[in-house]
Amino acid sequence: MKAGRKIGTADVMKEKLLETPDKRRTDGVSQWSIAWRRFKKNKAALAGLIIVGAIIFIALFSPIIARYPLNYLASFKEENKIRVPPSSKYWFGTDYIGRDVFSQIVYGAGNVLYVGFGAAAIAMILSITIGITSGYLGGLVDNILMRVTEIFLVIPFLLILLVFLRVAMTIAPSGVGGLTTVTLMIGLFSWAPNARIIRGEVLRVKQNEYIEAAVALGASKWRIMFRHVLPNVLHVIIVLTTLQIATAILVEAGVSFLGFGDPNSVTWGQQLQMASEAVKEAWWEGIFPGLFITLLVLGFNLLGNGLRDALDPRLRE
Amino acid sequence: MAPREILKIENLTTYFYTWAGVVKAVDGISLDVREGETLGLVGESGSGKSVTALSILRIVPMPGRIIGGKIIYKGENLLEKTEDEMQQIRGKEIAYISQDPATSLNPVFSIADQLTEVIRRHQNVTKEEALKKAIELFRLVEIADPEIKIWNYPHQLSGGMKQRIAIARALSCQPNLLLADEPTTNLDVTIQAQILELMKNLKKLGMSMILITHDMGVVAGVADRINVMYAGRVCEVASTKTIFRNPVHPYSRALLEAVSHVTVKRVQPKIIPGAIPNLISPPSGCRFHPRCDFAAAECAAVVPQLVEIEPEHYVACIRAKEFMENVKEVKL
Amino acid sequence: MSAEIILEVKNLVKHYPLTSRGIFLKKEVGVVHAVDNVSFSVRKGETFGLVGESGCGKTSTARAILYLDPPTSGEIYFEGQEIGRIFKSKNHQDLLKLRRKMQYVFQNPYASLDPRMTVADIIMEPFVIHKHVPKEKWHNRLYELLELVGLEEYHAERYPHEFSGGQRQRICIARALAVEPKLLIADEPVASLDVSVRAQILNLLQELQQKFGITYLYISHDLSTVRHICHRVAVMYLGKFVEIAETSELFNSPLHPYTQALLSAIPVPDPENKRSRIVLPGEVPSPINPPKGCRFHPRCIYAKKHNCVENVPELVDVGKGHWVACNKVKR
Numbered sequence: 001m002k003a004g005r006k007i008g009t010a011d012v013m014k015e016k017l018l019e020t021p022d023k024r025r026t027d028g029v030s031q032w033s034i035a036w037r038r039f040k041k042n043k044a045a046l047a048g049l050i051i052v053g054a055i056i057f058i059a060l061f062s063p064i065i066a067r068y069p070l071n072y073l074a075s076f077k078e079e080n081k082i083r084v085p086p087s088s089k090y091w092f093g094t095d096y097i098g099r100d101v102f103s104q105i106v107y108g109a110g111n112v113l114y115v116g117f118g119a120a121a122i123a124m125i126l127s128i129t130i131g132i133t134s135g136y137l138g139g140l141v142d143n144i145l146m147r148v149t150e151i152f153l154v155i156p157f158l159l160i161l162l163v164f165l166r167v168a169m170t171i172a173p174s175g176v177g178g179l180t181t182v183t184l185m186i187g188l189f190s191w192a193p194n195a196r197i198i199r200g201e202v203l204r205v206k207q208n209e210y211i212e213a214a215v216a217l218g219a220s221k222w223r224i225m226f227r228h229v230l231p232n233v234l235h236v237i238i239v240l241t242t243l244q245i246a247t248a249i250l251v252e253a254g255v256s257f258l259g260f261g262d263p264n265s266v267t268w269g270q271q272l273q274m275a276s277e278a279v280k281e282a283w284w285e286g287i288f289p290g291l292f293i294t295l296l297v298l299g300f301n302l303l304g305n306g307l308r309d310a311l312d313p314r315l316r317e
Numbered sequence: 318m319a320p321r322e323i324l325k326i327e328n329l330t331t332y333f334y335t336w337a338g339v340v341k342a343v344d345g346i347s348l349d350v351r352e353g354e355t356l357g358l359v360g361e362s363g364s365g366k367s368v369t370a371l372s373i374l375r376i377v378p379m380p381g382r383i384i385g386g387k388i389i390y391k392g393e394n395l396l397e398k399t400e401d402e403m404q405q406i407r408g409k410e411i412a413y414i415s416q417d418p419a420t421s422l423n424p425v426f427s428i429a430d431q432l433t434e435v436i437r438r439h440q441n442v443t444k445e446e447a448l449k450k451a452i453e454l455f456r457l458v459e460i461a462d463p464e465i466k467i468w469n470y471p472h473q474l475s476g477g478m479k480q481r482i483a484i485a486r487a488l489s490c491q492p493n494l495l496l497a498d499e500p501t502t503n504l505d506v507t508i509q510a511q512i513l514e515l516m517k518n519l520k521k522l523g524m525s526m527i528l529i530t531h532d533m534g535v536v537a538g539v540a541d542r543i544n545v546m547y548a549g550r551v552c553e554v555a556s557t558k559t560i561f562r563n564p565v566h567p568y569s570r571a572l573l574e575a576v577s578h579v580t581v582k583r584v585q586p587k588i589i590p591g592a593i594p595n596l597i598s599p600p601s602g603c604r605f606h607p608r609c610d611f612a613a614a615e616c617a618a619v620v621p622q623l624v625e626i627e628p629e630h631y632v633a634c635i636r637a638k639e640f641m642e643n644v645k646e647v648k649l
Numbered sequence: 650m651s652a653e654i655i656l657e658v659k660n661l662v663k664h665y666p667l668t669s670r671g672i673f674l675k676k677e678v679g680v681v682h683a684v685d686n687v688s689f690s691v692r693k694g695e696t697f698g699l700v701g702e703s704g705c706g707k708t709s710t711a712r713a714i715l716y717l718d719p720p721t722s723g724e725i726y727f728e729g730q731e732i733g734r735i736f737k738s739k740n741h742q743d744l745l746k747l748r749r750k751m752q753y754v755f756q757n758p759y760a761s762l763d764p765r766m767t768v769a770d771i772i773m774e775p776f777v778i779h780k781h782v783p784k785e786k787w788h789n790r791l792y793e794l795l796e797l798v799g800l801e802e803y804h805a806e807r808y809p810h811e812f813s814g815g816q817r818q819r820i821c822i823a824r825a826l827a828v829e830p831k832l833l834i835a836d837e838p839v840a841s842l843d844v845s846v847r848a849q850i851l852n853l854l855q856e857l858q859q860k861f862g863i864t865y866l867y868i869s870h871d872l873s874t875v876r877h878i879c880h881r882v883a884v885m886y887l888g889k890f891v892e893i894a895e896t897s898e899l900f901n902s903p904l905h906p907y908t909q910a911l912l913s914a915i916p917v918p919d920p921e922n923k924r925s926r927i928v929l930p931g932e933v934p935s936p937i938n939p940p941k942g943c944r945f946h947p948r949c950i951y952a953k954k955h956n957c958v959e960n961v962p963e964l965v966d967v968g969k970g971h972w973v974a975c976n977k978v979k980r
Contacts, residue, residue, distance in 0.1 A: 361843040361844060361845060362843055475932050477932055478932075505702035505703055505870065505933070506702065506870065506872075506911060506914045506915055507702060507910060507911060507914045507928075507929045508702075508932065509914065509916070510913075510914035510915075510916075510926055510928050510929070511928055511929075513916060514926070514928055531843070531844060532844075532916065533844075533918035534915065534916030534917055534918045535916050537916060537917060537918045537919055537920045537922070538916055538917070538920070538922075557920045558920050558921070561918065561919060561920050571845065572844065572845065573918065575844055575845050575847070575848050587848065588848045588849050588852060589845035589846075589848070589849075590849075592813040592814075592815050592816065592846060593813065593843060593845070593846075608845075
């Protein structure tokens with residue numbers, strides 16, 4: 001070391017480091033709080049959040065909100081109460097056997113959300129596990145998992161689902177677990193596209209130098225996958241989950257509409273199916289459940305898009 | 318007689334309206350480019366030098382907006398022109414070379430297609446004539462085998478070659494003013510030397526040029542005058558020789574002394590403490606004062622204006638007079 | 650300066666296969682000769698510079714030494730131990746021990762810090778992995794490290810995006826120091842920083858070297874910073890070393906035509922400089938099919954005279970620890 005190169009700590013200590021005006025603030029601003037700040041500014045996303053929140057509220061407090069008990073037949077006590085148009089007594093009218101459409105929608109909300117959240121949870125657990133292991137480990141594991149994923153991608157998902165549901169119903173006509181079977185089936189058959197997206201995102205995150213820095217520090221594979229990779233793909237997972245819920249709700253409605261749903265549970269799709277017999281005479285019977293499906297799916301989509309915009313690291317700043 | 322100005326910017330202000338706040342990227346800068354000269358715009362990242370160039374062409378990306386000032390080109394204010402009129406000026410009158418030559422070329426068209434397209438848009442010539450001109454341009458920017466190379470696609474070319482082509486394209490309509498934004502930053506040293514040599518030769522064509530860079534070494538060889546910028550404002554304007562021999566603004570001096578250099582015997586480059594300020598809430602008064610060794614109490618309160626402290630030498634520092642009196646030559 | 654050797658690299662080769670994808674298997678269609686038969690040794694406590702233009706193999710060399718990309722062939726000795734054997738044995742304890750001795754500071758401080766972790770989490774992660782600091786002392790050690798690199802205590806709870814480039818590089822250095830390494834590989838640590846901040850980081854590195862006697866392998870394309878910080882310098886061109894010498898020796902009397910051109914190519918911040926510039930013709934050839942003979946011969950003015958198309962020059966000692974690989978230079 002040459003003598004001329006000697007420097008004191010004083011030089012470094014003298015440095016005034018980048019001083020933001022709020023120097024006294026000691027807690028850091030995480031990217032999540034930044035995302036929330038941005039999300040708040042997005043009106044459409046907030047609308048989505050409100051819609052979803054409202055329907056969750058309806059589902060939670062359905063016995064209070066509903067005006068009549070579950071499956072209460074208005075025609076039971078009064079004459080000619082089948083397919084009555086909307087009135088102050090029956091806000092959305094009554095259906096083909098005289099139930100209050102509004103109350104049935106309220107009771108259905110819980111079932112619809114159950115299928116949506118349940119199926120999305122199953123699909124996401126599968127796609128996250130497969131996406132992250134496949135993307136991070138690479139090599140043979142990646143090769144095998146991705147071929148399996150491709151098989152699931154090329155299966156005509158709706159047809160297989162219908163076949164399975166029909167088989168399940170023939171074996172046990174009362175419905176094996178009813179809605180749970182539908183939920184399980186939807187979950188098991190819809191993870192593949194998300195697994196691919198998550199894998200792609202993992203491959204992107206893996207390129208970052210902070211992953212290599214962790215390798216150089218001696219961190220194990222599992223530590224890197226769960227402490228570094230997972231938190232950095234979490235934003236994608238959140239967005240995919242909201243959109244997956246919307247898809248699952250739509251699929252359930254479709255399946256029920258085709259008559260493959262659980263006949264013992266009230267869902268909006270089922271209400272639609274019954275209404276389809278008399279669209280001309282009793283428009284209210286179908287229009288309101290349809291409206292609610294649209295609203296809920298729209299809500300989740302707005303929420304998902306809003307989250308995507310708020311969380312996308314490329315849109316930072 | 319004062320030399321004629323081809324471009325004069327007065328009080329240009331360009332802000333970026335981001336979700337986090339208003340970024341005051343360019344905050345009231347004034348400068349002028351004279352006919353036939355090369356003006357070096359020197360500053361670090363965030364000094365506003367690139368945004369100035371984009372403002373001249375009025376291609377500031379969203380969410381940026383030019384909110385004030387005048388950009389007078391050949392006696393006309395560019396900020397009052399319509400978009401159609403600006404399109405006639407871009408490329409033909411004022412050309413632009415970006416820092417990253419790779420992204421400025423379209424990967425699906427051959428170089429010949431892209432060059433002749435530019436030539437034919439601004440000049441009334443046939444395809445064959447345009448191609449001939451393009452090959453001439455290739456010779457001008459010293460590309461070997463122009464007849465063959467011109468049919469290449471961008472991915473077949475190296476970074477240095479792409480930058481030559483970007484220069485060729487900028488020159489294709491004989492612009493009067495060339496804006497070169499860090500033209501050599503992404504290139505290797507030996508390739509940078511080639512491009513700088515080329516740019517020196519291009520000065521003979523007689524056009525004016527604004528050379529934007531953070532590297533004092535690059536401007537030293539090419540520029541006639543230098544404009545030092547810091548955090549969206551101009552600190553010092555003078556001839557290249559004056560900036561290097563007699564810098565007055567503490568930032569210009571610090572910038573020169575901070576460079577450790579191969580040819581320089583100085584062992585210890587000077588440390589400029591701190592970091593470049595945040596432009597959403599920049600320091601009050603002189604923006605350099607928190608990092609300045611000579612800052613007085615008023616520096617935090619008074620915004621210094623550019624003052625001519627000697628002929629052709631402008632400094633924005635309230636202590637400039639003091640420094641002038643006991644200025645010591647920076648030994649290089 | 651002790652002459653004790655801490656790192657020795659012998660005949661290091663790193664080839665990257667170019668592959669085309671099949672359904673299950675990849676097909677090799679070519680080879681990138683990133684590093685070809687490179688040997689050098691780094692002395693304890695010194696700063697050894699590795700200089701060259703982009704694509705010359707300097708980063709590949711560093712990554713091979715750390716086994717981020719295992720070398721194709723060749724041996725690397727760290728404190729006399731052949732490290733390839735440790736990596737191949739998969740003995741987790743030995744591997745951790747080795748990782749503690751060598752650390753890496755990356756070029757881009759914006760990509761080398763996990764954006765979802767606070768500074769405290771980032772700097773304390775090595776403690777979690779290596780368990781070399783008792784848990785009750787973690788925070789003390791964290792604040793010590795922050796102070797060491799010139800950061801404040803209140804920075805600990807912040808996230809990387811709240812810092813400037815120079816400060817992020819300080820965080821990276823603190824993380825590397827947390828394991829008390831013997832060798833720090835710094836890959837262009839100041840290249841992405843602003844001029845006014847570069848000197849701060851370089852001085853910090855020098856100061857840390859004085860305090861702890863850490864050895865640096867400093868990789869850069871920027872000869873100015875190399876001159877400032879390195880004791881010895883090796884110049885790389887297209888995967889091979891062309892010249893190794895003490896810093897002052899290399900800058901005052903470069904012998905290889907490539908080194909000469911590289912030195913003269915740097916623009917001088919002096920408008921009246923009349924130094925003639927050697928402008929090399931052409932560009933660096935592709936490392937997929939490197940030129941035969943001396944790899945520099947297509948751009949070298951002396952190539953014809955010495956028949957460099959065929960004669961492969963070896964690194965030869967010309968005295969004072971100055972090694973050159975050029976047919977023009979004879980002992």
